[in-house]
Amino acid sequence: MTMAYPSPEEIREYLIDNPKKRARDAADALKTGEAALLAAQGATPINPDPDAVMPALNAAGSVMALTRNESAVHEKDGVYENYRGGPHASMVINEDIDLRIFRKHWVHGFAQTKETERGPQRSIQFFDAAGDAVHKVFARDETNIDAWDTMVNQLSKGDRVEKLDLAERAPAEAAKADPKQAEELRTAWTNMTDTHQFMGLTSKLKMNRLGAYRIAGKPFVKPLAPWALNDAIVALGDSDTEIMLFVGNRGCIQIHTGPLNTIKPMGPWQNVLDPKFNLHLRTDHVAEVWAVEKPTKRGMAVSIEGFDKDGALILQMFGRRRETDVVDHTGAFKQLIKKLPQLHLEDA
Known part of the structure; x- marks a missing residue:
């Protein structure tokens, strides 16, 4: 089942009018998934498969990993070393970056370079079928930008897509027991x-x-x-x-x-x-x-x-x-x- 969402033009207009709003909050206000915001802004679609992403990301060196839900945001600096793939669950395990990845939910991927007051902010971002973020990675001052750009080129899926077909967000499962x-x-x-x-x-x-x-x-x-x-x-x-x-x-x-x-x-x-x-x-x-x-x-x-x-x-x-x-x-x-x-x- 697909959900109705605003047009790319409406998304861009909203973001211009609300430049400081967090992406998750902007997506909620627009009643769409966060991935739709990146598509409307012309971000580069990339392969979301962790088996392709993690080895390429490792070469970029120190970055910031971000995983969040509705109520908490977890940010950690480090290198994506020691990736272990798997058919259902994958892992990155080292002293700094420690992840458990459930790959069936990595449906959409984008690379974005966003101009900010501090200069360009480079990121790769991954979303589930509803367009909700499952994981994001941001370049830091210590990041090897040449390796980052090579990674984005390797992962790129070609033509940009302004509009995404997004599934309806699955509700949280309430407490269940007998x-x-x-x-x-x-x-x-x-x-x-x-x-x-x-x-x-x-x-x-x-x-x-x-x-x-x-x-x-x-x-x-x-x-x-x-x-x-x-x-x-x-x-x-x-x-x-x-x-x-x-x-x-x-x-x-x-x-x-x-x-x-x-x-x-x-x-x-x-x-x-x-x-x-x-x-x-x-x-x-x-x-x-x-x-x-x-x-x-x-x-x-x-x-x-x-x-x-x-x-x-x-x-x-x-x-x-x-x-x-x-x-x-x-x-x-x-x-x-x-x-x-x-x-x-x-x-x-």
Whole structure:
């Protein structure tokens, strides 16, 4: 099913009248997908296949990777090294750029050079069938621009297309679970040996993540107050505790590993503004927060997870624990969680 959207001329006129509006906000105002904005502006269509994109992008050196959803934006500087392709899911794994890529949602791709007050801003951007962004990459001062231009030429699909046929955006999946299966869920949860098994066991029980959290109960989950997610970020900014912070959408998950240092709120946004990592979180979108424990072979994996009012996952934070780490940060992270405000029945 295709959706109705404004003409390229209407899009260009709107962007001229609203030059400082964020692309996602402009697309929402126009009731279209963000990809339509790039097409209308004459951006270069490129091959969105990660198998073609990632090796070419690696040659460009240090860039900024951006993955977002409706409520959080995750930005990380680094090099696209160590790409591993796969038929359904692919990965980029290194100390800086850490991605999980779900390739069926990489439907549209564009390269754009946009003139700004700071000079040309070069980017390659990828979108799902509805035109919503799944991943973006921006050139930095350190980027090899010759290699960047070579990459764009290699990926180019030729003629520019002003108008796209976009599918209707799929709604977020609301919490799904049957309380009658709570005991079966708890038994399967207890027998987990890896956090990656969780989605498989919930799928088998015809539940989803949020639905499972709502019926699992202690000791597996603990409901926290909605503002606890922001409290956790502020507390982490005052500590040396290192975390793994996940922000994702249907097409990509992006992970930061390390501390959070510079915390700066601005309006409804809470921001982490560190040299190679930025996070922008709409705190007013956070409707549910859960502290979660999942058993693994190496001990308990502990997380804080935030959801919006529609049940969509905004972000996850885990205490950092890797086999190569000298320090296991899960203990400190668990102590931090104990100090966060819990959700009481009268608050629900």
